[in-house]
Amino acid sequence: MLPKAYDPKAVEDGIYAMWEQSGAFKADTASKKEPFTISMPPPNATGQLHLGHAVMLALEDIFIRFARMQGKEALWVPGTDHAAIATESVVIKKIQQEEKIPDPRAKLGREELIRRIADFVGKSQDTIRSQIRKMGASCDWSRERYTFDPALNRCVNEVFVKMYKDGLIYRGHRIVNWDPKMQTTVADDEIEYVEETVPFYTFQYGPFQISTARPETKFGDKYVVVHPDDKRYKQYKDGEQFECEWIGGKIKATIIKDKVIDMEFGTGCMTITPWHDPVDFDLAERHKLDKEQIIDFEGKLLPIAGEFAGMSIEEARPKIVEKLKEKGLFVKIEENYVHRVAVSYRGKGKIEPQIKEQWFIDVNKPVVPWKKKNMSLKEVMQDVIRSKEIEIIPDRFEKVYFHWIDNLRDWCISRQIWWGHRVPVYYCKKCTEIVNGKEVPMRLLYIGSEPFEVHEACGSPVTQDPDTLDTWFSSGLWTWSTLIDPALTEDYSLDLPDLLKKSPDYQKFHPTTVMETGYDILFFWVARMILMTTYATGQIPFKKVYLHGLIRTRDGAKMSKSHPETCIDPLEIIPKYGADALRLSMIVGQSPGNDSRLFEEKIGGYRNFVNKLWNASRFVLIQCEEAGLQPNEKLKIENEKLSLADKALLSALQDLITDVTEGLETYRLSEVGERLYSFVWDYFCDWYLELSKGEANPQVLIHALRTMLQLLHPYCPFVTEELWKSVAPRGATLLIKGVWPQADDSPKNQGAFDQLQVVIDVITALRSIRAEQGVDQGKKIEAIIHTKEHVKVLESQRGHIERMGRLEKLTIDAKSAKHKNAASVFLKGVEVHIPLEGMIDMKAEKQKLTKEQENLRGFLAGVEKKLSNEQFIANAAAEVVAKEKQKLADAQEKLRKVEERLKLLS
Numbered sequence: 008m009l010p011k012a013y014d015p016k017a018v019e020d021g022i023y024a025m026w027e028q029s030g031a032f033k034a035d036t037a038s039k040k041e042p043f044t045i046s047m048p049p050p051n052a053t054g055q056l057h058l059g060h061a062v063m064l065a066l067e068d069i070f071i072r073f074a075r076m077q078g079k080e081a082l083w084v085p086g087t088d089h090a091a092i093a094t095e096s097v098v099i100k101k102i103q104q105e106e107k108i109p110d111p112r113a114k115l116g117r118e119e120l121i122r123r124i125a126d127f128v129g130k131s132q133d134t135i136r137s138q139i140r141k142m143g144a145s146c147d148w149s150r151e152r153y154t155f156d157p158a159l160n161r162c163v164n165e166v167f168v169k170m171y172k173d174g175l176i177y178r179g180h181r182i183v184n185w186d187p188k189m190q191t192t193v194a195d196d197e198i199e200y201v202e203e204t205v206p207f208y209t210f211q212y213g214p215f216q217i218s219t220a221r222p223e224t225k226f227g228d229k230y231v232v233v234h235p236d237d238k239r240y241k242q243y244k245d246g247e248q249f250e251c252e253w254i255g256g257k258i259k260a261t262i263i264k265d266k267v268i269d270m271e272f273g274t275g276c277m278t279i280t281p282w283h284d285p286v287d288f289d290l291a292e293r294h295k296l297d298k299e300q301i302i303d304f305e306g307k308l309l310p311i312a313g314e315f316a317g318m319s320i321e322e323a324r325p326k327i328v329e330k331l332k333e334k335g336l337f338v339k340i341e342e343n344y345v346h347r348v349a350v351s352y353r354g355k356g357k358i359e360p361q362i363k364e365q366w367f368i369d370v371n372k373p374v375v376p377w378k379k380k381n382m383s384l385k386e387v388m389q390d391v392i393r394s395k396e397i398e399i400i401p402d403r404f405e406k407v408y409f410h411w412i413d414n415l416r417d418w419c420i421s422r423q424i425w426w427g428h429r430v431p432v433y434y435c436k437k438c439t440e441i442v443n444g445k446e447v448p449m450r451l452l453y454i455g456s457e458p459f460e461v462h463e464a465c466g467s468p469v470t471q472d473p474d475t476l477d478t479w480f481s482s483g484l485w486t487w488s489t490l491i492d493p494a495l496t497e498d499y500s501l502d503l504p505d506l507l508k509k510s511p512d513y514q515k516f517h518p519t520t521v522m523e524t525g526y527d528i529l530f531f532w533v534a535r536m537i538l539m540t541t542y543a544t545g546q547i548p549f550k551k552v553y554l555h556g557l558i559r560t561r562d563g564a565k566m567s568k569s570h571p572e573t574c575i576d577p578l579e580i581i582p583k584y585g586a587d588a589l590r591l592s593m594i595v596g597q598s599p600g601n602d603s604r605l606f607e608e609k610i611g612g613y614r615n616f617v618n619k620l621w622n623a624s625r626f627v628l629i630q631c632e633e634a635g636l637q638p639n640e641k642l643k644i645e646n647e648k649l650s651l652a653d654k655a656l657l658s659a660l661q662d663l664i665t666d667v668t669e670g671l672e673t674y675r676l677s678e679v680g681e682r683l684y685s686f687v688w689d690y691f692c693d694w695y696l697e698l699s700k701g702e703a704n705p706q707v708l709i710h711a712l713r714t715m716l717q718l719l720h721p722y723c724p725f726v727t728e729e730l731w732k733s734v735a736p737r738g739a740t741l742l743i744k745g746v747w748p749q750a751d752d753s754p755k756n757q758g759a760f761d762q763l764q765v766v767i768d769v770i771t772a773l774r775s776i777r778a779e780q781g782v783d784q785g786k787k788i789e790a791i792i793h794t795k796e797h798v799k800v801l802e803s804q805r806g807h808i809e810r811m812g813r814l815e816k817l818t819i820d821a822k823s824a825k826h827k828n829a830a831s832v833f834l835k836g837v838e839v840h841i842p843l844e845g846m847i848d849m850k851a852e853k854q855k856l857t858k859e860q861e862n863l864r865g866f867l868a869g870v871e872k873k874l875s876n877e878q879f880i881a882n883a884a885a886e887v888v889a890k891e892k893q894k895l896a897d898a899q900e901k902l903r904k905v906e907e908r909l910k911l912l913s
């Protein structure tokens with residue numbers, strides 16, 4: 008017999024170990040079954056599992072368990088991400104704090120720093136693995152991958168070289184987001200903007216007045232730009248030159264006319280700094296103007312700044328303003344000018360735009376063979392969504408996706424950090440070549456097992472490009488690089504198509520079935536997987552994209568570790584409530600793409616559900632024991648022995664199986680969760696078990712319980728597997744490996760279901776009248792039921808109605824009559840009346856109601872007065888007024904009910 012209470016902490020780890028040992032997680036490449044594949048979004052190998060991971064794991068585990076039970080060859084590939092910049096910055100900070108080394112890169116050198124980061128990652132990976140297990144994730148650990156595995160590095164190099172040869176990867180000078188703190192380039196979508204209040208200066212620049220918040224960039228300015236339509240500057244011609252006094256002495260300046268200028272802003276003219284501003288850079292490109300670097304990569308001023316060279320921006324700014332004042336070029340200062348400053352999303356350093364030589368992926372060059380055409384990467388990305396080869400759930404994100412692609416610029420893939428896949432390009436120290444009309448060291452591509460140190464043709468040593476690749480370059484290959492046979496990647500005679508062709512896992516399991524991830528990384532990652540995978544393999548990476556929303560606090564705020572009172576840590580919750588309760592609380596009520604709220608009572612509510620299921624199972628087992636039925640027996644359900652409730656339940660189970668199966672197949676997980684919850688609690692426990700008291704059919708009970716456990720297994724795998732031990736048919740496998748129930752396992756009997764529903768409605772009506780009229784719990788009452796259509800059914804269930812309605816007398820007939828002094832409920836085709844005389848103390852009840860009526864009227868008058876006060880309405884916040892209006896409506900409704908009852912009693 009089952010223990011009285013369910014203790015998840017005592018059983019969960021054991022069950023997980025049992026699943027793992029049974030081989031249930033392991034997919035079979037040789038099987039003929041239809042594949043179903045998920046690539047787990049690899050958590051950053053930097054730390055701890057948080058709720059975002061927990062929801063991802065719960066969703067994907069539901070997909071994969073459902074597919075496995077449906078008889079598909081289900082593969083869920085787990086892994087971790089080296090997360091280049093995120094990891095390097097964490098480790099650098101750690102070394103700075105713990106070892107008091109201010110610049111670990113300079114002090115330790117490349118090799119040692121990489122070794123330290125790898126060490127740190129190794130430890131975090133162990134933590135992450137154990138946390139994934141805690142959630143119950145049934146992933147295939149034998150296929151675990153890491154974005155920095157040598158086999159994945161091989162794939163990265165192959166794709167880089169292929170793109171380079173196809174002319175899709177190029178090196179060029181472009182303005183980039185430079186993070187002087189982290190000493191690296193940061194992608195456009197890895198920066199965030201913060202508002203900053205700074206002084207805004209206006210200076211005299213020849214005949215012009217220019218305004219700026221950044222005087223320190225103005226040293227090299229020799230172009231002044233005005234709008235061609237600006238009447239104030241009509242007398243100047245485009246290209247006209249003038250001499251003027253400036254920070255470091257006399258300069259020759261040129262007037263440029265360009266429509267990019269906002270005439271309304273300031274004086275309508277500005278000087279430009281192409282090296283340190285993306286808009287100025289574009290303008291300089293258009294007009295073929297010189298570009299000069301003013302600030303170095305450490306954020307210090309260069310020699311062009313004269314006596315200010317070597318100073319930081321903060322130090323130099325007031326001194327430069329002072330000098331301009333001395334020279335009489337200062338016009339005015341406005342304090343409190345608010346402007347937006349770009350900050351690195353990771354390192355939080357202020358971004359300094361810089362021109363730098365970087366590696367780029369050309370997204371517009373039409374050289375990708377796709378559907379018998381040559382398309383650009385951008386076009387392929389659009390095509391796969393437009394043609395519905397890839398479906399995004401929810402589909403409103405398609406619009407967002409297309410908008411993002413329309414604005415996509417060439418992708419800067421090089422980073423100046425050390426932790427990452429290094430660019431597989433080498434330079435000969437002697438030979439040169441001409442690229443874009445410029446002589447540069449000869450570029451050599453190399454992928455191989457031997458170190459590449461000497462350019463064979465000339466005998467000169469080579470150096471490898473110091474840059475590493477953007478982390479999304481490697482995670483863009485995640486769905487397929489994880490399926491390449493690692494042994495093959497050591498054979499350098501194979502090319503990329505060979506690796507794909509000869510890898511059985513890739514052949515069997517790619518494209519993957521569904522990619523599940525947060526909507527916040529649709530572009531960071533999902534779009535880049537589409538770009539990289541279609542190009543490298545000619546296949547889409549996945550057929551469906553399921554985007555989950557963010558989990559917020561009870562008040563809708565973002566969960567943050569700095570607010571521990573509202574921030575939920577899955578690893579603290581699981582021992583307290585069980586993984587099943589956590590999973591349910593994150594899935595039910597969360598529709599894809601929408602944010603949802605989570606707080607402890609909600610998780611507690613689902614723990615209650617898990618306990619309800621446990622107690623119901625105990626009840627079923629006790630019934631079996633009493634009836635002498637072995638719960639593991641093969642069932643023989645005999646039709647002639649079925650009660651109305653049995654027939655209705657069996658029919659309801661058939662509908663449940665159909666709904667749950669269809670719901671899961673169409674990824675409506677919240678809806679299915681609600682359906683199961685309500686079936687188990689409201690139908691099976693509250694009605695069926697009550698109705699079967701005294702005449703339980705153990706065969707039906709076991710059948711229903713087994714079916715519910717099977718259907719619930721993907722959502723709450725631990726408790727269902729534990730209960731399955733007690734009711735599994737002899738010889739059956741573990742539930743995780745079990746078969747999905749079929750609708751025709753249960754006979755359909757809509758008539759019986761509808762008839763029982765009439766009985767349920769009648770009992771519900773009796774109960775609600777009792778509650779409303781304040782009839783004492785223990786008191787037995789009389790009821791009169793008039794019905795034309797349902798006399799026979801209700802008669803046949805008379806015992807149940809009397810017992811559950813607590814009746815001492817029940818009349819059922821086909822009449823229809825008015826009843827004085829009775830409370831009535833009118834159902835479809837059934838009238839339920841309860842005479843109140845003698846049931847309650849009419850006089851006392853009347854007094855009580857009259858008093859309540861007076862109170863409510865008084866209260867209403869107060870609220871009405873408040874709401875008719877114009878001053879109150881004008882001054883109160885909208886939500887305060889709304890609250891008052893709600894109060895008014897609630898009280899009116901209450902008063903209406905009280906008056907109705909008073910009428911009844913008179």
Ligand SMILES: [Zn+2]
Nearest residue numbers: 435438462465
């Ligand atoms: Zn050479």
